[in-house]
Amino acid sequence: MEYNFKEIEKKWQAYWADRQTFRVETDPSKPKYYVLDMFPYPSGAGLHVGHPLGYIASDIYSRYKRLKGFNVLHPMGYDAFGLPAEQYAIQTGQHPAITTEQNIRRYRQQMDRIGFSYDWSREVRTCDPAYYKWTQWAFLEMFGHWYNPETDKAEPIETLIEKFKAEGRWEGLSEKEQSDLLMQYRIAYQGETSVNWCPKLGTVLANDEVKEGLSVRGGFPVEQKKMKQWQLRVSAYAQRLLDDLEELEWTDSLKEMQRNWIGRSQGAEIVFKVSNGSETYDMTIFTTRADTIFGVTFMVLAPESEWVEKLTTPEQRAAVEDYLALVKKKTERERIAETRKATGVFSGSYAVNPLTGKEVPVWISEYVLSGYGTGAIMAVPAHDSRDYTFAKTFNLPIVPLIEGCDVSQESFDAKDGIMCNSGFLNGKTVKEAIPAAIDYVESHGLGHRKINFRLRDAIFSRQRYWGEPFPIYFKEGIPTPLPVDALPLELPEIDEFKPTETGEPPLGRAKGWTVDGWPLELITMPGFAGSSAYYLRYMDPHNDQALVSREADAYWRNVDLYIGGTEHATGHLIYARFWNKFLYDCGYVCEMEPFKKLINQGMIQGRSNFVYRIKNTNTFVSCGLKDQYDTTEIHVLVNLVHNDRLDIEAFRNWMPEYKTAEFILEDGEYICGWAVEKMSKSMFNVVNPDEVCDRYGADTLRMYEMFLGPLEQSKPWDTKGIDGVHRFLRKLWGLHFDRDTFCVSDEAPTPAELKALHKLIGKAQADIENFSFNTTVSAFMIAVGTLADLKCNKRAILEPLAIVLSPFAPHIAEELWSLMGHTESIAYARFPEYIEAYTREDNVEYPVSFNGKTRFKLTVSKSLSPAEVEAIVRADENTARYLAGGAIRKVIVVPGRIINIVC
RNA sequence: GCCUUGGUGGUGGAAUGGUAGACACGAGGGACUUAAAAUCCCUUGGCCCGAAACGGCCGUGCGGGUUCGAGUCCCGCCCGAGGCACCA
Numbered sequence: 009m010e011y012n013f014k015e016i017e018k019k020w021q022a023y024w025a026d027r028q029t030f031r032v033e034t035d036p037s038k039p040k041y042y043v044l045d046m047f048p049y050p051s052g053a054g055l056h057v058g059h060p061l062g063y064i065a066s067d068i069y070s071r072y073k074r075l076k077g078f079n080v081l082h083p084m085g086y087d088a089f090g091l092p093a094e095q096y097a098i099q100t101g102q103h104p105a106i107t108t109e110q111n112i113r114r115y116r117q118q119m120d121r122i123g124f125s126y127d128w129s130r131e132v133r134t135c136d137p138a139y140y141k142w143t144q145w146a147f148l149e150m151f152g153h154w155y156n157p158e159t160d161k162a163e164p165i166e167t168l169i170e171k172f173k174a175e176g177r178w179e180g181l182s183e184k185e186q187s188d189l190l191m192q193y194r195i196a197y198q199g200e201t202s203v204n205w206c207p208k209l210g211t212v213l214a215n216d217e218v219k220e221g222l223s224v225r226g227g228f229p230v231e232q233k234k235m236k237q238w239q240l241r242v243s244a245y246a247q248r249l250l251d252d253l254e255e256l257e258w259t260d261s262l263k264e265m266q267r268n269w270i271g272r273s274q275g276a277e278i279v280f281k282v283s284n285g286s287e288t289y290d291m292t293i294f295t296t297r298a299d300t301i302f303g304v305t306f307m308v309l310a311p312e313s314e315w316v317e318k319l320t321t322p323e324q325r326a327a328v329e330d331y332l333a334l335v336k337k338k339t340e341r342e343r344i345a346e347t348r349k350a351t352g353v354f355s356g357s358y359a360v361n362p363l364t365g366k367e368v369p370v371w372i373s374e375y376v377l378s379g380y381g382t383g384a385i386m387a388v389p390a391h392d393s394r395d396y397t398f399a400k401t402f403n404l405p406i407v408p409l410i411e412g413c414d415v416s417q418e419s420f421d422a423k424d425g426i427m428c429n430s431g432f433l434n435g436k437t438v439k440e441a442i443p444a445a446i447d448y449v450e451s452h453g454l455g456h457r458k459i460n461f462r463l464r465d466a467i468f469s470r471q472r473y474w475g476e477p478f479p480i481y482f483k484e485g486i487p488t489p490l491p492v493d494a495l496p497l498e499l500p501e502i503d504e505f506k507p508t509e510t511g512e513p514p515l516g517r518a519k520g521w522t523v524d525g526w527p528l529e530l531i532t533m534p535g536f537a538g539s540s541a542y543y544l545r546y547m548d549p550h551n552d553q554a555l556v557s558r559e560a561d562a563y564w565r566n567v568d569l570y571i572g573g574t575e576h577a578t579g580h581l582i583y584a585r586f587w588n589k590f591l592y593d594c595g596y597v598c599e600m601e602p603f604k605k606l607i608n609q610g611m612i613q614g615r616s617n618f619v620y621r622i623k624n625t626n627t628f629v630s631c632g633l634k635d636q637y638d639t640t641e642i643h644v645l646v647n648l649v650h651n652d653r654l655d656i657e658a659f660r661n662w663m664p665e666y667k668t669a670e671f672i673l674e675d676g677e678y679i680c681g682w683a684v685e686k687m688s689k690s691m692f693n694v695v696n697p698d699e700v701c702d703r704y705g706a707d708t709l710r711m712y713e714m715f716l717g718p719l720e721q722s723k724p725w726d727t728k729g730i731d732g733v734h735r736f737l738r739k740l741w742g743l744h745f746d747r748d749t750f751c752v753s754d755e756a757p758t759p760a761e762l763k764a765l766h767k768l769i770g771k772a773q774a775d776i777e778n779f780s781f782n783t784t785v786s787a788f789m790i791a792v793g794t795l796a797d798l799k800c801n802k803r804a805i806l807e808p809l810a811i812v813l814s815p816f817a818p819h820i821a822e823e824l825w826s827l828m829g830h831t832e833s834i835a836y837a838r839f840p841e842y843i844e845a846y847t848r849e850d851n852v853e854y855p856v857s858f859n860g861k862t863r864f865k866l867t868v869s870k871s872l873s874p875a876e877v878e879a880i881v882r883a884d885e886n887t888a889r890y891l892a893g894g895a896i897r898k899v900i901v902v903p904g905r906i907i908n909i910v911c
Numbered sequence: 912g913c914c915u916u917g918g919u920g921g922u923g924g925a926a927u928g929g930u931a932g933a934c935a936c937g938a939g940g941g942a943c944u945u946a947a948a949a950u951c952c953c954u955u956g957g958c959c960c961g962a963a964a965c966g967g968c969c970g971u972g973c974g975g976g977u978u979c980g981a982g983u984c985c986c987g988c989c990c991g992a993g994g995c996a997c998c999a
Contacts, residue, residue, distance in 0.1 A: 220996095261915040261993080268914065268995060275999080295999060308999090373997095380998045387999085393912080394997055421912095462998050574993075715935070717924060721917090722992080729923065729936045735950095736935090783925065786934035793934095 009748045011741035013705030017819040021123055029833050030082065030125040034563040038079040042564055043070045044543055044603075046572025046580070047085045047132075050111035051092060055118045056687055057695045057713070057725050058612030062571040064710050065609060065719050065781060067124045069569060071815035072776050074125075074835055081564055082125055083546040085132035086112050087539050089140075091209065091225050094474040097505045104474040104505070108135060118697060123706045123818050125835065130549045134538030140476045141496035142545060142555040143537050146587065147468075148479055148489050149594060150196035155244035162244075162593035168193055187486045195241045195590060196468065198487055202312065202379060203467050205233035210507050211471040212237060214534060215464065216579035221342075234312075238468040238478065238531070242586045246270050246461040249585055257605040259720070262577055269578040271462025276446045278455035280307065280386065282370060284319050284357040291315060291359065294381030294460055297423075298449060299441035300388040302430040303409040305399065307359045307370045308352070308385050311335045312378035319370055321356025328353050328372060335374050350375065350401040362454045363431065373398060381460055390415045410438070466583060468534060473505050473514035475532030481523040490523065497528075539580055540587035543567050543602055554596075561597050570603040573611070581606075607779060610722035612713075614693030617649045618642060618681035619659070626665075629672040631681040644680060645692040647699065650727070654678040684724040695725050707817035708734045711788075714781035714816065733785070737820055740792050740813070743801055750827050757802045764794040765805050772812050781816075788813060803828060811837050856881065 024030060034040075045066050048059065063084075070082040086108075093104035093111075112133070119126075132139050153162040168190065172178040181189065191197050203212040208228035212235065217224050242249075250270045253263050275296035282291045293307070309315050311332055320328045331353040352373030359370050375394055376385055389399035389406040396419035399406050408415045410425035423442075427433045432448070433441045449455040479490040479497045490497060500518035508516040515521060515530040522528060541555065548560035566588075581603070588602040619628045620639035629637050631652075648658045656678055660666050671678050685691050700709045712733040717723045744752055757765075768791035775784040795805065807828060814821035814834045825834040854877070 259915090264915055265994060271995095271998060273998075293999085297999075375997050375999095377998065385999050392999065394999075397997095460998075577994080715923085721924095723923075726923070726936090732935045782923090783934080786925075789934055 009741075009745050009750070011738045011820070013707060013737075013819070014702075016823045017121075017123065017701075017706050020819045020822045021120060023822070024123075024125070024833070024835075025120075027833070028129070029835055030127050031129055032079055032081055032127050034560055035079045036563065038077065040081065040564055041070075041073045041078040041569075042081045042543075042567045043073070043569045044082075044546070044567045044571070045084060046570070046576065047087050047539070047542060048115065049087045049090050049092075050108060050115045052096070052107065052111055053689070053694075054111075054114050055697055056612075057697050057700065057709075058687055060119070060122055060697055060709075061612055061713050061719075062573070062607075062609035063119070063124060064122065064713050065607070065779065066569065066571045068710075068714070068781060068815040069776070069779070071125055071818065071835060075811060075815070075837065077838060081130075081546065082127060083130040083132075083549075084119070084124070084126040084128070085130075085542060085546070086115070086134065087535070087542075088112065088133045088135040089475045089538055090535050091472070091474075094472055094505060095226075097474070101504070105135065121698060121701045121706055122709060125818070130546050132542055132545050132549055134476075134542065135474075137496040137498050138552065139545065140538060141552075142541070143476050143533065144479045144495050144497060145492060145555065146541060146591070147196055147476075147533070147537070148492060148495075150240060150590060151194055151480075151489055153195045153590070153594065154190075154193035155195060155241055157244075160248075162195055162590055165190060165194065184484075184486055191487075195244070196238065197241065198236060198238050199465075200234060200236050201239065201465075201467070202232050203235050203237055204230045205235065206230045209472075212467055212469055214467050214536070214579065216582075239465040240468050240583075240586070242466045242582070243461060243463050245586050245589055246272065246463045247459075248589060249463070249582065252585075252589075252601055256601060256603070258603075259606070259608065262574065262581075262606065262608060265577045266582065269463060269582065272459060273461075274457075274459050276449055276455050277382070277458040278362065278386070278449055280359040280362060282307070282315075282319060282357055282359040284321050284355075287318075289315075289318060291384055292382050292455070293384045293386050294458060295386055297388065297391065297442065298445035299427065299430070299433060299436075299438055300391050300409055301361065301363050301386065301445060301449075302433070303388040303390050303407045304361050304368055304386045305389060305405045305407060306368050306387045308376045308387050308395075308398070309355065309370065309372045310376040310378035310383040311372055311374055313372075313376075313383040315370075315384055316355065316372055319355045319357035320372075324354060324356035328355060331372060338374075350398040352398060352402065354402075362452075363448075369404075371398075371402070379464060380462065389419060391420055393419045393421055395419070463582075466536075466586075468537070469531045470534045471507065471513040471531050473499075473502065473532065475534065476537055477515065477532055478529035480529040481526045482529070483524075483526045487529075488526070499532075536580055536583045540584045541591070543570075543584070544588075544591070544597060555591075556597070566597075566599040566601060567603045568605060570606045571609055572606075574608040607720065609719050610717075612687065612716075613684050613722060613724045614687035614691055614695075615646065615724040615726050616683050616685050616691045616693040617644050617646050617652065617654075618683070619644045619654065619678070620681065625670075626668055627670040627672065628678065630674040630677070631679045632674045633672060634681070641681065643690075643692045646695060649680050652680050652682060652728075654680050687725065693725075695727075700730070704730060704734045705737075705819070707737055707820050711737070711785050711816050715785040717782055719779055719781060732789075736789050736792060737817060739796055740788075740809075741820065741824075743792070743795060744806060744824055744827065746801075751801055752803050752806055752828055753801050754803055757800070757804045758798070761795065761798055761800045761802060761805050764791050764798070764800075765808060767791065769808065769812055776815070785816065788816070810834060 043066050045063050066082070070080045074080045088108050093107050096102060096107055097104045134140060134143070152165050154165050154168045155161070156163045156167065169178060172189070178186070191199070204215065204218045205212055206223045206228050209223060209226060213223055213230060218230050221230055222228060223230055250267060250272055253266060256263070273296050275294055276298045277292050277294050278298065278301070279290045279292050282289050309319070316328065316332070331351070350373065352371050352375075355370045355372055357370045358367045360367055375398065376383065387395040387398065388409075389395040389404065390408045390413075391410070396406065396415070398404070406415055407429060408420070409427055409429050410420060411428045413420040413425060423438045425438055427436050427438065427441050430441070433444060436444060446457055450457065477497050477499055479495060480487050481490065482488065500515070500521055502514060502517040504517060505514050507513060510516070513530045513532070515532070521530070543566075544556045544561070547564040548554070548556040551557055551560075584602050588597060589600060591597045592600050618631075618641045620631065620634040620637070621628050621642055622637045622639055629639060644654065644659065645662060648655050648662060656671060660669055685693060687694050697709060708730065712730045715729070715733055744750060768787050771787040772784050775781065775787065791809070806824070810821045810824045810828070811834060814825075814837070818835070822834050825837070
């Protein structure tokens with residue numbers, strides 16, 4: 009009988025939906041396992057075959073864990089607020105809620121066809137008021153807390169007020185002054201800061217939303233602008249975000265990315281006396297290289313530094329102002345492009361080196377950043393390449409401090425060597441000199457040890473419409489939170505989605521956007537607001553009393569396995585960790601980290617196909633012959649091509665201009681060229697999973713996506729090879745049939761059949777645990793190939809086979825399972841005796857040593873006697889190879905410990 | 912520049928320090944067919960000896976090293992991918 013995947017898949021998808029097979033509840037009698045996908049932004053283009061890669065992997069693991077008896081939480085939802093829907097709304101007037109709803113419906117249909125085991129009763133959408141109520145709630149909590157460095161956690165703002173009262177800093181302040189004071193401490197606060205402003209999008213962007221001076225969404229130029237913005241005090245959590253990375257089962261590269269982003273550096277703050285000729289100040293700088301202080305030949309201020317005003321002398325004022333104007337005009341992109349060139353201006357002032365007493369000039373340059381350290385540095389051109397370039401450009405002295413180093417061509421940045429020209433540090437290695445210098449500075453009251461982080465507070469504002477409104481209004485200009493019972497504060501209707509004529513955000517158009525006559529905040533929250541705690545909401549999605557109930561949180565705790573793209577490494581994955589830690593401090597959640605294990609699935613790239621048109625003709629030449637002609641390479645829709653062979657008729661019908669196309673073939677076929685590119689509409693290489701499901705079925709799609717290569721690796725979508733997977737499923741199907749009749753025998757299996765099965769179970773189990781799904785698929789192919797050769801149709805083999813296969817190809821597994829007479833879904837089949845049969849710990853590994861030196865390891869059954877082990881050793885291939893004709897004098901076997909061979 | 916990865920046939924990719932190339936695709940040959948599709952079988956890293964059989968040599972980016980044994984471990988290069996980029 010034919011393997012009719014279409015009918016089978018439709019049938020079982022309906023069955024799962026009707027019976028709510030994958031619905032879960034908290035169940036303390038069973039161990040929990042939480043598998044989460046990064047929820048998608050539902051874009052208008054729908055899913056392409058790259059999107060489900062991670063979803064398939066997580067689904068396989070979820071189904072596998074269910075078979076192992078876990079209570080698996082496997083939810084899905086939509087990150088539904090965002091720029092594209094809003095840009096579309098601006099262009100067409102279509103309300104973003106409507107396009108979003110349409111896109112979600114499409115996504116759902118596409119996902120349903122692939123047969124995922126999501127518990128859809130737990131679906132969340134970030135744009136749903138019942139959901140964003142809790143986003144707003146979390147914001148209010150952050151507004152109502154401050155970070156106490158003494159207890160190293162967030163505390164209610166009231167404890168800070170108490171502290172101020174005790175210190176006498178509270179009474180007598182006006183309401184506005186009190187608000188301003190507290191604002192400097194709140195976790196969610198409003199503050200003036202330099203932000204990434206994207207004029208084209210009309211909004212500010214977070215650091216992770218800007219790449220190379222361009223917006224990630226849209227690729228528009230971004231500039232730096234000082235603005236008052238809502239921010240989250242992520243920097244307060246820098247050390248904890250760094251420390252807690254240790255515990256996580258994330259890849260090293262991802263952890264490293266986060267470490268770099270957090271950017272901890274240990275050094276010292278040192279005070280320099282600076283004078284503009286009339287006044288003298290104490291100026292603090294930060295350095296990690298206190299040891300190089302004897303080589304300081306100038307100081308540099310960031311252009312935005314407050315010191316610039318104080319230290320610019322009248323003679324230099326004109327030059328400085330020119331320079332500041334120049335810097336201000338540059339876009340971020342221009343600054344990056346000109347990184348190599350040093351620019352700057354002399355302030356006119358001088359600083360005194362606190363150790364040598366020498367005077368050095370104070371310069372101003374954009375290579376010093378105002379947002380890091382103190383916005384001022386001591387420059388040591390001999391040992392810092394940036395200072396070096398600057399010194400060379402402006403002819404400033406360069407004093408080498410390490411014996412034998414040559415600084416005539418470039419600086420010597422390495423942290424090794426012996427110090428010289430450095431007073432009391434002379435003769436010390438750099439590693440000794442750094443702490444020695446800081447000790448000196450500290451003991452002479454010139455400064456102190458200091459740790460700095462690169463991690464900045466997150467800008468929590470977007471001047472847009474399609475996002476969560478802030479539950480904040482301005483009473484006499486004072487930011488005032490709405491009471492919690494007023495939540496959710498729903499997004500108001502407006503008639504146009506553009507900024508107002510006066511340049512206010514779109515919410516400025518909303519009528520009656522006030523509380524008691526006071527204006528509500530006009531900006532909305534950024535994209536990451538809604539995605540920072542969604543994993544918690546899935547635990548208890550319909551609770552209207554709390555983000556998550558204590559019971560649900562205590563049971564589900566945190567995500568055991570999180571699968572998603574690496575592009576969220578420094579955005580979502582930092583924010584969510586911060587958000588979770590904050591809620592942890594407040595006692596709302598019981599785990600300090602949200603995502604225990606994280607896997608980054610690779611991207612699936614497009615595989616584009618080309619045809620070659622001979623110039624000025626409508627004749628196309630096959631790839632192998634194209635060099636004989638002058639041709640133009642043209643992208644061709646990949647659906648018209650199978651295994652790089654062009655379907656000529658389909659091509660002619662593709663576009664009117666090709667109707668009359670002529671072809672020069674090779675071996676009677678038209679062979680297309682190909683290239684790996686990003687999957688995109690314009691390159692005609694987008695493959696829709698629906699098409700694959702139509703042609704091969706969801707089970708083939710699922711297995712093929714896994715078979716393509718290691719999960720974490722990026723790879724092109726290449727349909728070459730999908731036939732092999734499909735053939736495997738048909739072969740499997742065929743095992744159960746004798747011509748058109750279902751035919752499974754109850755005979756006892758032969759040893760050969762059992763061996764094939766058990767090999768598969770052992771391999772599949774080990775591979776699934778390692779997320780090596782591509783080799784698992786191979787193991788299935790081998791097993792089914794062997795069973796087909798043996799013409800095996802025994803129930804005792806085929807039933808466990810179906811169970812092991814069911815995470816990968818659930819539809820066919822369910823069908824066969826039911827044909828074999830079962831009435832319950834295979835998803836909850838419990839055959840631990842099969843699945844665990846070959847993983848029992850009844851083997852022991854002996855290190856084998858020759859004359860006392862360990863050479864290799866030998867695995868044998870635990871039950872063997874020493875004599876039997878010895879016999880195995882003597883016959884062992886490895887032993888023979890090592891001895892290569894030599895003789896064994898004695899074999900010593902210490903049961904369970906070691907085997908020593910004396911030669 | 913710094914950090915993190917990776918480099919294996921025609922292709923995607925397998926190999927707890929132990930027979931490199933599993934599995935699949937593609938290619939070639941064959942069987943069954945009037946034919947096609949489908950299915951099945953054989954060959955398939957390179958080179959060499961040979962009638963055949965049995966064989967031999969070289970092969971995991973390059974150069975060294977550790978080891979009885981290295982794709983795997985160590986050192987130094989080369990190349991690709993991703994991330995960060997004036998973070999003092």
